[in-house]
Amino acid sequence: MIKRIAPGPGQESVWDYPRPPRLEPVSRTIRIIFNGVEIVNTHGAYRVLETSHPPGYYIPPADIQMQHLRRTARSSLCEWKGRAAYYTLTVGGRSVEDVAWCYPSPTPAFAPLASYVSFYAGPMDACYVGEERVTPQPGEFYGGWITSEIVGPFKGGPGSWGW
Numbered sequence: 001m002i003k004r005i006a007p008g009p010g011q012e013s014v015w016d017y018p019r020p021p022r023l024e025p026v027s028r029t030i031r032i033i034f035n036g037v038e039i040v041n042t043h044g045a046y047r048v049l050e051t052s053h054p055p056g057y058y059i060p061p062a063d064i065q066m067q068h069l070r071r072t073a074r075s076s077l078c079e080w081k082g083r084a085a086y087y088t089l090t091v092g093g094r095s096v097e098d099v100a101w102c103y104p105s106p107t108p109a110f111a112p113l114a115s116y117v118s119f120y121a122g123p124m125d126a127c128y129v130g131e132e133r134v135t136p137q138p139g140e141f142y143g144g145w146i147t148s149e150i151v152g153p154f155k156g157g158p159g160s161w162g163w
Helices: 108-113
Strands: 022-025 030-034 037-042 046-049 056-058 069-078 082-091 094-102 117-119 126-129
Touching (some): 022 108, 037 082
Antiparallel strands (some): 030 126
16 A cells, blocks of 8 residues: 655645646746756746656757757657657767657647657656755656655656556
């Protein structure tokens, strides 16, 4: 049995997020630093909210230093958003393969995400929502960003695959 953490004032529980997921615009600044370079700085992101997951953040390409991204051959299928394409990120002499993804032709419910890019937080120097540095979602499959405003438990850790 999953022991849900009760949210405190100003917090959200990922167990109150819907399934299928919901897409929301984000007004706060989203920033990503990799190898000492700010590769993302935006006020135009979206977040995807899905039961048991910390939000995933999707960035408009115009607010990404796209010269550092190269499409790879990898793809995956999300039952809600459609087929994803992946990117390798290279800044200076440091690269991380398949660290970012987008939905070039998302399903109608997620059409605003077309070509917006999401990043795994773990390999980055730092990712921020507003002024808060995020913690990566546990595990290596999911790309959610954990802030103090959300509580879990979060899918992705040991024993959570079947939730």
